[in-house]
Amino acid sequence: MIKAENIKDENGFLAKFQTRLIRATRLTHLYDQGHDLAVVSAWAGHKHFATTSLHYTKVSTELIEKEAGHIQKALFNADGKPLYYESLPKSFWDNPTAHKLDLPLDHINTPIYGYCGLPLDQRCDKFRACYTCACFVATNEKLPTYKKVRDELREKESNALNNGHDVLVEQFGKQAQQLDKIIEGLEGTA
Numbered sequence: 103m104i105k106a107e108n109i110k111d112e113n114g115f116l117a118k119f120q121t122r123l124i125r126a127t128r129l130t131h132l133y134d135q136g137h138d139l140a141v142v143s144a145w146a147g148h149k150h151f152a153t154t155s156l157h158y159t160k161v162s163t164e165l166i167e168k169e170a171g172h173i174q175k176a177l178f179n180a181d182g183k184p185l186y187y188e189s190l191p192k193s194f195w196d197n198p199t200a201h202k203l204d205l206p207l208d209h210i211n212t213p214i215y216g217y218c219g220l221p222l223d224q225r226c227d228k229f230r231a232c233y234t235c236a237c238f239v240a241t242n243e244k245l246p247t248y249k250k251v252r253d254e255l256r257e258k259e260s261n262a263l264n265n266g267h268d269v270l271v272e273q274f275g276k277q278a279q280q281l282d283k284i285i286e287g288l289e290g291t292a
């Protein structure tokens with residue numbers, strides 16, 4: 103093929119065949135044939151999925167983007183820092199809906215919208231404290247909602263302050279503070 107296609111190296115000579123030249127193509131084919139990314143990654147001897155998906159499975163990365171683009175556009179953690187898709191559990195890639203948080207307001211709790219980045223086989227021990235949780239995943243489509251919830255929390259914080267409810271002041275203030283960071287992070291991508 104090198105001869106037929108007259109493929110040259112950087113010095114202008116006919117290229118010499120080396121197996122590493124087809125490594126990236128092979129990994130991409132394996133993934134596109136339906137092999138799990140974990141299997142492809144192990145086959146390649148990579149320590150991290152990110153190496154496989156970012157450098158060796160170009161087509162597959164595009165496929166992932168196409169399939170999960172709506173949530174991949176901008177993911178942030180509760181500190182407003184960007185979250186890399188590859189850092190999330192594999193079940194998040196396969197089935198983001200299973201990680202979705204869509205918990206409307208009730209008379210006690212703050213409404214929660216976004217995703218939970220905790221692996222599905224692990225138990226959450228602080229449910230409903232999502233905006234202050236390291237596993238929380240914020241998404242840009244909920245930006246207007248985050249602003250509304252933050253404003254409501256500030257109002258509740260102020261009422262609690264007026265009524266001398268110190269615990270609630272701290273609780274509402276903390277959540278509002280985290281939402282400020284999330285909003286700042288998301289607006290930075292707009």
Ligand code: SF4
Pocket residue numbers: 217218219220226227228229230231232233235236237238239
């Ligand atoms: S508190 Fe954290 S671990 Fe629990 S559901 Fe919310 S984001 Fe997930």
